[in-house]
Amino acid sequence: MTTSVPSINAADRERLRVAYPEVFHRSFLQRYGLLIGSGTVFLYLAICFFAFNVGPAFMQGQWDRASIYIQDWYSWRAQPRLRYEDDGSVRVQWSNRGQYAEGADIFWLQPTQNRGYKVTYGSDANRLDVTPTQVDVYVNGTAYPVTITEDAATAPAGAPSAIVQDGNKVIVHYGFAGQAEIRTSQVYVQRRFLGWANFLFDTRSEFWGKGWGELISLATVGDRLDPARANISHMWGDFLENTVWQHADIFSKLAQTLVMAFVGTLFGTLLAFPFAFIAARNITPNRAANWLMKRSFDFLRSIDMLIWALFFTRSFGPGPIPGIAAIFFTDTGALGKVYAEALENVDDKQREGVKSVGANPVIVNRFGVVPQVLPVFISQSLYFWESNTRSATVIGAVGAGGIGLKLLEAMGTNADWDKVAYMVLLILMVVFLFDAMSNAIRSRLIGGPSH
Amino acid sequence: MATISEQNNRVPGGGLGPAASMVMQHYRQQLRTRRVYTAIAIVVFLFVLGASLNFANDANSGKFFERLPYLFDFIKNFVPDSPMEIFRAMFDLPSPYADGSLKYNYTSDRVYITETLYIPHFLYQLVITINIALVSTIIGAAIAFVLCFFASTNLVGAGATRFVVRRIMEVMRAFPEIVIAGLLTAILSIGPIAAIIAITVHTIGALGKLFFEVVENSDMKPDEGLRAAGASWVERVRFAIVPQVLPNFVSYMLLRAEINVRASTIIGAVGGGGIGEVFRLAIGRDHAAKTYAIIILLLISIVAIDQFSAWLRRRLIGNQSFEFGRGEA
Amino acid sequence: MTFELRNITRRFGDRVAVNSVNVEIPQGQMVGVIGRSGAGKSTLLRMINRLQEPSSGSMHFGDIEVSSLKGASLRNWQRDCAMIFQQFNLVPRLDVLTNVMLGRLNHRSTVLSLLNIFSDDERLAAIAALERLGIEQTALQRAGTLSGGQQQRVAIARALMQAPKMLLADEPIASLDPLNAKIVMDALRDINEREGITVVTNLHTLDTARSYCERIIGMAHGNVVFDGTPAELTAAAVQEIYGSDRDGAGIDETMTSTSINIPAAQVAAGTQSGGISTLASASA
Numbered sequence A: 001m002t003t004s005v006p007s008i009n010a011a012d013r014e015r016l017r018v019a020y021p022e023v024f025h026r027s028f029l030q031r032y033g034l035l036i037g038s039g040t041v042f043l044y045l046a047i048c049f050f051a052f053n054v055g056p057a058f059m060q061g062q063w064d065r066a067s068i069y070i071q072d073w074y075s076w077r078a079q080p081r082l083r084y085e086d087d088g089s090v091r092v093q094w095s096n097r098g099q100y101a102e103g104a105d106i107f108w109l110q111p112t113q114n115r116g117y118k119v120t121y122g123s124d125a126n127r128l129d130v131t132p133t134q135v136d137v138y139v140n141g142t143a144y145p146v147t148i149t150e151d152a153a154t155a156p157a158g159a160p161s162a163i164v165q166d167g168n169k170v171i172v173h174y175g176f177a178g179q180a181e182i183r184t185s186q187v188y189v190q191r192r193f194l195g196w197a198n199f200l201f202d203t204r205s206e207f208w209g210k211g212w213g214e215l216i217s218l219a220t221v222g223d224r225l226d227p228a229r230a231n232i233s234h235m236w237g238d239f240l241e242n243t244v245w246q247h248a249d250i251f252s253k254l255a256q257t258l259v260m261a262f263v264g265t266l267f268g269t270l271l272a273f274p275f276a277f278i279a280a281r282n283i284t285p286n287r288a289a290n291w292l293m294k295r296s297f298d299f300l301r302s303i304d305m306l307i308w309a310l311f312f313t314r315s316f317g318p319g320p321i322p323g324i325a326a327i328f329f330t331d332t333g334a335l336g337k338v339y340a341e342a343l344e345n346v347d348d349k350q351r352e353g354v355k356s357v358g359a360n361p362v363i364v365n366r367f368g369v370v371p372q373v374l375p376v377f378i379s380q381s382l383y384f385w386e387s388n389t390r391s392a393t394v395i396g397a398v399g400a401g402g403i404g405l406k407l408l409e410a411m412g413t414n415a416d417w418d419k420v421a422y423m424v425l426l427i428l429m430v431v432f433l434f435d436a437m438s439n440a441i442r443s444r445l446i447g448g449p450s451h
Numbered sequence B: 001m002a003t004i005s006e007q008n009n010r011v012p013g014g015g016l017g018p019a020a021s022m023v024m025q026h027y028r029q030q031l032r033t034r035r036v037y038t039a040i041a042i043v044v045f046l047f048v049l050g051a052s053l054n055f056a057n058d059a060n061s062g063k064f065f066e067r068l069p070y071l072f073d074f075i076k077n078f079v080p081d082s083p084m085e086i087f088r089a090m091f092d093l094p095s096p097y098a099d100g101s102l103k104y105n106y107t108s109d110r111v112y113i114t115e116t117l118y119i120p121h122f123l124y125q126l127v128i129t130i131n132i133a134l135v136s137t138i139i140g141a142a143i144a145f146v147l148c149f150f151a152s153t154n155l156v157g158a159g160a161t162r163f164v165v166r167r168i169m170e171v172m173r174a175f176p177e178i179v180i181a182g183l184l185t186a187i188l189s190i191g192p193i194a195a196i197i198a199i200t201v202h203t204i205g206a207l208g209k210l211f212f213e214v215v216e217n218s219d220m221k222p223d224e225g226l227r228a229a230g231a232s233w234v235e236r237v238r239f240a241i242v243p244q245v246l247p248n249f250v251s252y253m254l255l256r257a258e259i260n261v262r263a264s265t266i267i268g269a270v271g272g273g274g275i276g277e278v279f280r281l282a283i284g285r286d287h288a289a290k291t292y293a294i295i296i297l298l299l300i301s302i303v304a305i306d307q308f309s310a311w312l313r314r315r316l317i318g319n320q321s322f323e324f325g326r327g328e329a
Numbered sequence C: 001m002t003f004e005l006r007n008i009t010r011r012f013g014d015r016v017a018v019n020s021v022n023v024e025i026p027q028g029q030m031v032g033v034i035g036r037s038g039a040g041k042s043t044l045l046r047m048i049n050r051l052q053e054p055s056s057g058s059m060h061f062g063d064i065e066v067s068s069l070k071g072a073s074l075r076n077w078q079r080d081c082a083m084i085f086q087q088f089n090l091v092p093r094l095d096v097l098t099n100v101m102l103g104r105l106n107h108r109s110t111v112l113s114l115l116n117i118f119s120d121d122e123r124l125a126a127i128a129a130l131e132r133l134g135i136e137q138t139a140l141q142r143a144g145t146l147s148g149g150q151q152q153r154v155a156i157a158r159a160l161m162q163a164p165k166m167l168l169a170d171e172p173i174a175s176l177d178p179l180n181a182k183i184v185m186d187a188l189r190d191i192n193e194r195e196g197i198t199v200v201t202n203l204h205t206l207d208t209a210r211s212y213c214e215r216i217i218g219m220a221h222g223n224v225v226f227d228g229t230p231a232e233l234t235a236a237a238v239q240e241i242y243g244s245d246r247d248g249a250g251i252d253e254t255m256t257s258t259s260i261n262i263p264a265a266q267v268a269a270g271t272q273s274g275g276i277s278t279l280a281s282a283s284a
């Protein structure tokens, strides 16, 4: 950045300019090609930006909800309602998700002497003391009494920004720990904790609320809770039957998706294999047959998987069968094309070798061609299997069932994001596992000095 | 193989020297073990297949053989009133069968540009779908382009950087698209943006992996030459690596564009808008003519895009074929 | 300004590739480094350019301690000490002119470089450098399509563009035919004489070293075993550098020669054919 270009005297400069004009007068395209190219792309993106209304959509996006949804992935909310009773007491009413058993002792929700409730958000400095006439809101140790009348809950003057008067109700924010909505007839409490509530057992299970150590000792050496079966199978049963997390259902849906991909790819492979021999020009010396086969492959491949999926869902009803059929039809086309290309690239010397001993065409292909292409075929099918595991998820969401549909349902409620996260984790694990497996098989097939 | 064992049968052991018969014995033993393993593998495989099929049939709401006749009924009933109907549905022309129902109402969804000039509804949706695919391919490829250099062993010494970038790419690749689309739909409301972002994320992961593999296979001599001339890391990447890898990058990007057109159709059907959604509605409501019109449109556009990108790729890198499938996960 | 190596050592695992080398090279010298394959010549040169790090010891250029430079100042040093390679290390897909201008990278704004924007002055300088090496007609060709000799000259032109104080050449002529080898060596000598740039070059051919270099450094097993003028390079010294072959005979100097009509060797033209046949018989 410091030294200048090696200096050249004026006469030389002129001479060079004249001698090599093409170096200095580059064509318009050479000069501005990059600029025009990137300009076009930017222009296109900008047009799409406006055509798709990206700006307004982001501005109107419900970002407050977004943060709640994202928090739901890795944490859970308990949402009791504290209703004011006529007799001056407060009653706790639970929502349907049921994270706590009936009458459980909840450390952050304790009854007080005056028949009210104390709700703590992390520590005693941040808490609500709820009675039917007044809710004392503690923010960082200071109390702010919210008075409740027939027609309004009113925050005191000078309350901090965590306490918001919203019409006739008062909303208190405690950050991640949760929030509360103080109304004229009840307090909506929302208390958030890290982790997934009741992931292993729901509240009906005898194992509910037990620590890891206790569970392990129960599973290994403890006395049978149910004399009819071992604790470990009891646990497994309770785990699968967990009504909140529906492990059994999720596993079965995941299995459906995997079966779709597996069977679909397998059948596609089995059908594409013989047909590819017909499509390959060097193997079947019949132009018409080649052409017909190749166009059929193209046709199967070019009809979108979505079309096949919806078509078969209409005829077979939702479930793995339409998924299998959709994958089978597209993959027969795609694999057939890939296989036929591989066949057309085989080394003819080996075929001629087998032919020279007077073998019939089937034998020629069996020993002269198949050994060459089999590793390529299998490795291609493995790639397809991997990618179809992903496709099967999406296809499922369209209507074929499986984990895809389950995901869509869970997302539709807007309240089960923890379950979505759970399924995503399962899917990621399965995909990584299959990735590793098919990579291992492929490197064993293709690796080695023979290839 | 056959000849050897026959020979061996004719001259049992003794005919060969001691060393040769030993080899023969080993060979037969090996052959036998291999056969046993193959047999076991086949049995296991068939069992898994049988169990899978059974499970699939059980899990399906309609059973395969019970529903098979309905398939043909469905196809039989799903015939448009006249071939022209397909054409009319495609171009939003009024139908002679119009009875006020949605089935024959082709005209109300016209997208007018001027008083009289309009874009047919399906064509418009198709353009949306293709644009979703294009935009996500461009943005995804651009981000993957930047990321891939940080994931390459030959360019980044820091193992931690490489590890992190690669894991990010893997997760992006494997993350179910519908979840991203669903989450964004919940936040941004229905529209193509959710689809774009979902497909972009996957594109970054998928292309990023292919890209950094290309980079890792590139020739490092030019890089050494520039390093010895005092070029900085960015300059080395720009001038020593990028010129080598660019043709392959572009070609992978074109393949990805093909895949993304299909992906955006499907995501559309799940709620991202575009032709996918229209198609789901049409087939779901038994609107035969509309369904066929969309199938034909999709078929034409996918074939056209595939052909165009194949042609471009051939021009870029010649006939060098790709060792990977359509989806490569 | 003098360039100085102090106790430079480089180990690869247990193997010592360069062992405690002490050398002082005044500005403007033309130095040839010779030695058997594996003697550590390339490692030494690469350490000077800092493509490889020394295991211990230090390098100095004037007041600068080269061996401890980092970041931008390291790159400035690499710019000041240009290097050319046996395999040319050009960017094959870029045109020759751009390849030459890449020698300027360290002199100019990164942003402009990334956008591939070069000034007319730089173009002038590049074409002048190409002209000087006699390959100006290839300026707009892709570097990968050039012959080896042409590519090596492009590499030298690129090195010239760096405006270096020192030029390192790692076996610049090892993959070239004799005629191209001569052209390249002549170019190096010309640069050394006209610009006063120090040239340090690894060579496999003794007679090339003798005829082009004013000073020869002989290496064996990582050690400097000879350091002197060509005249001092006696048969005994050669024997020490290259060792002796299995039957105890010393190295026939012409055996390492692949060159033709090099001025100094012209006297011994009679032995040329003999030399080549020795090579042939040795490999047979």
Ligand SMILES: Nc1ncnc2c1ncn2[C@@H]1O[C@H](COP(=O)(O)OP(=O)(O)OP(=O)(O)O)[C@@H](O)[C@H]1O
Pocket: C012, C015, C016, C017, C035, C036, C037, C038, C039, C040, C041, C042, C043, C044
């Ligand atoms: N990157 C490396 N890793 C391990 N060992 C190396 C490396 N580079 C060089 N060596 C070893 O260091 C020694 C010196 O190698 P160097 O390349 O410097 O020899 P050279 O004199 O240039 O030989 P040649 O004339 O064949 O190019 C050799 O024994 C070589 O095996």
Ligand SMILES: [Mg+2]
Pocket: C041, C042, C043, C171
């Ligand atoms: Mg070397």
